[in-house]
Amino acid sequence: MTKVILLGPQRYQPSIAQACAGLNLEGPLAVITAGWQEREAELEELDAHLGQETINLNLHQRGEEVFRQDPGYKEAHRRHQASLRRLQELYRIRLNNAQDAVQLLMARNHMPHEIIGPEIEDGIQSVRSLDEHHLRRIRSTNRKFEEEWTPHDRPSIAGHRMELSEVVEKCSGVLIAGGHVAVLLNRLRMFKLEPMLAQKPIIAWSAGAMVLAKRIVLFHDNPPQGKGFAEVFEAGLGLYSNLIPLPHASKRLQLNNPTRVSIFARRFSHSVCVPLDPDDRIDWDGNWWHTQAGTRKLSVGGELEPWEEA
Amino acid sequence: MTLAIRALEELETVTEADLDAFIESHDFPLVEGASITFVFRGNVDSVHLMHWVFGLESSQPFLRLKETDLWYLTLDLPKRSRIEYKFNVHMGGKNHWVHDPYNPQVARDPFGFNSVCQTTGYETPEWSYQDSDARPGAIEEHLLRDTNLGDRRISVYLPARFRRTRQYPLLIVHDGLDYLRYAALQTVLDNLIHRLEVSPMIVALTQSGDRLREYAADQRHADFIVGDVLPFMEQNYPIESRPAARGLMGASFGAVASMYTAWRNQNVFGRLLLQSGSFAFTDIGQHKRGPAFDPIVPFVNDFRDKPGKPAEKLFVSCGTYESLIYENRSLVPLLQASGMMVRYVEARDGHNWENWRDRLREGLSWLFPGPLWMVYE
Incomplete structure (x- = not known):
């Protein structure tokens, strides 16, 4: 059973060392910073904070090597990503309409509940159905790509996988930093890191926390363009269940807007929607969650409410 | 009351x-x-x-x-x-x-x-103030010798955490130093890039000593941008080479210079940010805008006749308190009919730098969207 600790953003108040100490991770730590892209190798600040040996898995750089050595695969990967983007665009068209309808219904909450309530619930159910449909299509597209190209068996990738397996094996735990969530997910998938990670305690923050979920939800309530409706993006590695992490929630979400908070919580009611701001932490023991004092979750009532799990 | x-x-x-x-x-x-x-x-x-x-x-x-x-x-x-x-x-x-x-x-x-x-309801955008969280970019100065316009200085904005191993979009800004001084362009870029709303980009800031002449649909200026500034930038900085990653920007006569340069060099620039453009035209008879507009009117008349496709995506803004509102409103349906993606925005403001500053977030984030939805650091 994989132990996972999810942390809030680490730029100003890093708490990774404390989490490592709590798990008694004394050997070297494997570090995944692929989400930082071209800055992947810049571990100085992290190393200074940790004060213990780290081994950078260099997934971003390894991915670039694969693309250089295997142009056929690179082109296939590019086409695959383009297909995924098209699916996301189509989903977004439908999502905007479905979410607009829910917001319009919510604005009529002065009407008697027996009149408006079922309409809102059905409107949200439509959004959920759309999310599921989109995720099915994404999974199906990913599956076809993997069946056709069997990336993990390709010589350009298999060698890296063996190296990575050996490195992870000798590490006491794995740290996964945030950054670009799609790049991070792609690199984890390319080298099929999931079975290796499942053997080790993991400490992840920001996008690193998001990729470990069963589904990855992108969110921003105040974008300069568009309406800011959260989007289901991809299936994550699924190393924990029943939780949607929301890094930088206090910056990215209108947490004092009851309508938006309520819609979010109701739309993803299969999971607990948990803000991960600086100082936040939540632990997964392989079966269920353990919260800290101050852990909050989005409530269907439209507020942030305490979440307590022993 | x-x-x-x-x-x-x-x-x-x-x-x-x-x-x-x-x-x-x-x-x-x-x-x-x-x-x-x-x-x-x-x-x-x-x-x-x-x-x-x-x-x-x-x-x-x-x-x-x-x-x-x-x-x-x-x-x-x-x-x-x-x-x-x-x-x-x-x-x-x-x-x-x-x-x-x-x-x-x-x-x-x-x-x-x-x-x-x-008046009530107007607020200076909070993203135009310095944000201590935002990592600052840097400005480098260059002297370009023997260009189509003689020796010229340009300034180059590099985004925070600039890496030569990465490729960046390029935006060339007319009256760039004025944008820095009067429209807080560096602060705005730092903030919008930090907030992931705008893609990290390299910005070439040009400044003319004789803008009313050089920016008024002047072929030598267009040659300077395409034949001198663009090659210099591509040789010295990691610039993406596709049109969608290249933009021109300007206000007033600077918008005319941007449009003219893109129009005379189609498929070079994919993005245009045009603020309060001095797009004077005539349907019949003589214009009454003064001699500085003499070269502009025939250009805009020609453009209106055969717009072609100077760019894929244009952001156009104008203040409703400007005399140029008529020209800018007239331009928009023409641009749209030409198959370009056009975003047009008005504000209750005049022909001034803070009006142009206030529209930068909407324009830049539309033309060069940042990885806001994808990056969680």
Whole structure:
């Protein structure tokens, strides 16, 4: 059973060392910073904070090597990503309409509940159905790509996988930093890191926390363009269940807007929607969650409410 | 609602102390609903409000309050308006253009600075102020020798955490140094890139010593941009080479220069950000905009006849208090009909740098969207 600790953003108040100490991770730590892209190798600040040996898995750089050595695969990967983007665009068209309808219904909450309530619930159910449909299509597209190209068996990738397996094996735990969530997910998938990670305690923050979920939800309530409706993006590695992490929630979400908070919580009611701001932490023991004092979750009532799990 | 100035006027006698108390107890210009009251004190012959709001008399006389030295003018202005103004004080046979002594809000421009009136609902965008969380970019200076326009200096903005191993979009900005000085462009770029709303980009800032000539649909200027600035940037910086990653930007004549350059070099620039463009044209007869527009009018007439496709995506903005609003509104359907993606935005503001600053977030994030939805650090 994989132990996972999810942390809030680490730029100003890093708490990774404390989490490592709590798990008694004394050997070297494997570090995944692929989400930082071209800055992947810049571990100085992290190393200074940790004060213990780290081994950078260099997934971003390894991915670039694969693309250089295997142009056929690179082109296939590019086409695959383009297909995924098209699916996301189509989903977004439908999502905007479905979410607009829910917001319009919510604005009529002065009407008697027996009149408006079922309409809102059905409107949200439509959004959920759309999310599921989109995720099915994404999974199906990913599956076809993997069946056709069997990336993990390709010589350009298999060698890296063996190296990575050996490195992870000798590490006491794995740290996964945030950054670009799609790049991070792609690199984890390319080298099929999931079975290796499942053997080790993991400490992840920001996008690193998001990729470990069963589904990855992108969110921003105040974008300069568009309406800011959260989007289901991809299936994550699924190393924990029943939780949607929301890094930088206090910056990215209108947490004092009851309508938006309520819609979010109701739309993803299969999971607990948990803000991960600086100082936040939540632990997964392989079966269920353990919260800290101050852990909050989005409530269907439209507020942030305490979440307590022993 | 009785306006404060009316209440003062209705006093049987207005003392010096009443005037002092009135000035002390209000901010000026005094915004009361849609009514804006400007005041001036002094033993002068007359006071006029001088502003650049197209559609209103550009010189509006103040009234003297009884026999006091307080002069005032009340205007109705729409909500969310922002206007720049000065007072023309006539005294001893001379006119003196002065700033509103009771209004600390000013806006700078290449000619000095103006007082600023903001009506209800207008707020200076918070993203235009320095944000201590935002990592600052850097500015590098270069001298380009023997260009189509002789030796020219350009400044280059590099985003925070710039890496030569990465490729960046390029934006070439006309009047770039003015954008830095008067429209807070560096702060805006730092903030919007930090907030992931705009892609990290390299920005070439050009400045002309003779902009009314060089920016007025001048082929030598277009050659300078495409034949000198662009190659220099591509040789010295990691620039993406596709049109969608190249943009031109400018305001007023700078917008004309941007459009002209892109029009004469189609498929080179994919993005245009055009603010309050001086796109004067004629349907018949002569234009009346003055000789500086002489080269512009035939260009815009030709463009209107055969627009082609100077770019894939254009952001066009204009203030509704500008005389150029007519030209800009006329341009938009033409651009749209040509198959380009066009976003057009108006604001209740004039032909000034803070108007152009205030539209930068919407324009830049539309033309060069950042990884806002994808990056969680």
